[in-house]
Amino acid sequence: MLAPRLSIDPFDEAFLADPYAQHQALREAGPVVWLEPIQAYGMARFSEVQAGLRDYGTFCSGRGVGLSDFAAETPWRPPSLLLEADPPLHDRTRGLMNRIVSWQALKAIRPVWQERAEALADRLVEQRRFDAVAELGETYPMLVFPDTIGVPVEGREKLLAYAAAVFNAFGPRNAIFDRGNEQAGDAAEWVAKACKRENLSEGGWGMAVYEAADRGECSADEAERLVRSFLTAGVDTTVNGIGHMMLAFASFPGEWQKLRERPHLVKRAFEESLRWDSTVQTFFRTTTMAVEVGGVTIPAGSKVLLFLAAANRDPRKWEDPDRFAIDRPLGGHVGFGFGIHQCLGQMVARLEAELVLAALLKRVKSIRLAGEPKRRLNNTLHAIASLPVEVEPA
Ligand code: HEM
Numbered sequence: 001m002l003a004p005r006l007s008i009d010p011f012d013e014a015f016l017a018d019p020y021a022q023h024q025a026l027r028e029a030g031p032v033v034w035l036e037p038i039q040a041y042g043m044a045r046f047s048e049v050q051a052g053l054r055d056y057g058t059f060c061s062g063r064g065v066g067l068s069d070f071a072a073e074t075p076w077r078p079p080s081l082l083l084e085a086d087p088p089l090h091d092r093t094r095g096l097m098n099r100i101v102s103w104q105a106l107k108a109i110r111p112v113w114q115e116r117a118e119a120l121a122d123r124l125v126e127q128r129r130f131d132a133v134a135e136l137g138e139t140y141p142m143l144v145f146p147d148t149i150g151v152p153v154e155g156r157e158k159l160l161a162y163a164a165a166v167f168n169a170f171g172p173r174n175a176i177f178d179r180g181n182e183q184a185g186d187a188a189e190w191v192a193k194a195c196k197r198e199n200l201s202e203g204g205w206g207m208a209v210y211e212a213a214d215r216g217e218c219s220a221d222e223a224e225r226l227v228r229s230f231l232t233a234g235v236d237t238t239v240n241g242i243g244h245m246m247l248a249f250a251s252f253p254g255e256w257q258k259l260r261e262r263p264h265l266v267k268r269a270f271e272e273s274l275r276w277d278s279t280v281q282t283f284f285r286t287t288t289m290a291v292e293v294g295g296v297t298i299p300a301g302s303k304v305l306l307f308l309a310a311a312n313r314d315p316r317k318w319e320d321p322d323r324f325a326i327d328r329p330l331g332g333h334v335g336f337g338f339g340i341h342q343c344l345g346q347m348v349a350r351l352e353a354e355l356v357l358a359a360l361l362k363r364v365k366s367i368r369l370a371g372e373p374k375r376r377l378n379n380t381l382h383a384i385a386s387l388p389v390e391v392e393p394a
Helices: 013-017 020-029 046-054 089-100 103-127 132-137 139-149 158-168 175-184 187-194 205-214 220-233 236-251 253-261 263-276 346-363
Strands: 033-035 040-043 129-131 282-287 291-293 296-298 303-307 364-369 374-376 383-386 388-393
Touching: 013 175, 040 046, 046 291, 046 303, 089 205, 089 220, 103 129, 103 132, 103 139, 103 346, 103 388, 129 132, 132 139, 132 236, 132 383, 139 158, 139 205, 139 220, 139 236, 139 346, 158 175, 158 187, 158 220, 158 236, 187 220, 205 220, 236 253, 236 263, 236 346, 236 364, 236 383, 253 263, 253 346, 253 364, 263 346, 346 364, 346 388
Parallel strands: 040 303
Antiparallel strands: 033 040, 129 388, 282 303, 291 296, 364 388, 374 383
């Protein structure tokens, strides 16, 4: 059977401004669709997305997780040794990085991160009105994450524009991609330098990757590229994760009251906000062989776009999926992916969100939107440029 052919372009500006408006059409058209404008397959239902993520042998990452097929085109940058790698290489690099981003490492940084979250919350609650993106979503990760990796202080604000440009590059070379590159300026050069051993501070996770190289777990060149993964994946994702968590609470005020009554739901609230609005909206895979999905044969060598965010609101899986509900039964969303590539930094993101939320919860009685949120268009991330909120102190 052939996949239904759709004229939906998942990278046009109207789609990216409000992807949720189109997800239903994608899901309802079938388990697999052919997206004419990008000449690629797409899957938007939860069970097919999850199955695709699980089956890394058929749906590979080594040919790129963007629209560009590395078997046919030269990658625009040396591929990631994690995100854009398949086993056995991926097993080795991921094992090494998992040992660095460990539970013990997070336990060690928690007190400092908590102190910074509390101080920031103090300041914002005193202000009452603030931009939950510029003054919180962007500020907090930048207060904690670059120090943890150990990158130079000077110029680290470039990490935001750099990450935005990289996430744009998983889509087509459209106007959003061009604008992102312009805004990034020399950020890629700054990041390349920041990843070098001589520019990383002792005791940071960046240096820990080079120490793994000293032990023979990877080469020095690989170490440099693995540090780059931290810097690419670790900032804009959490920035928008925290931003959407705040948007969720401002849009569903009853959930803040629920959380005040049941503060033990803090961690779950962040998970639910990621399900409700998944910052990482999509990633591609490439088929290594012909595969049948829901009666449709996808030929070998096809690009398949996995709509993680659409899966996270699939009514086949979630009851009343458009509602943000912090006490929803835990369901295993795919906002951090699934399977062997599931987010390396998920514990980092969870810790940041938990500390920010717990610090606000102690101080804030209610949160409301104080202006229209503004979107920032990105080919992969659902991103917010500005989110004016007003809080009432507890
Ligand atoms: C809310 C924040 C975050 C979200 C929503 C998120 C989302 C994701 C998703 C969906 C994937 C899977 C990609 C795939 O299957 O192709 C992923 C992978 C990855 N993430 Fe995150 N991420 C977040 C934060 C972070 C942080 C803080 C770091 C760094 C410490 C990080 C580092 C990575 C890396 C290196 C990978 C590739 C892993 C692999 O291929 O084995 N992420 N992330």
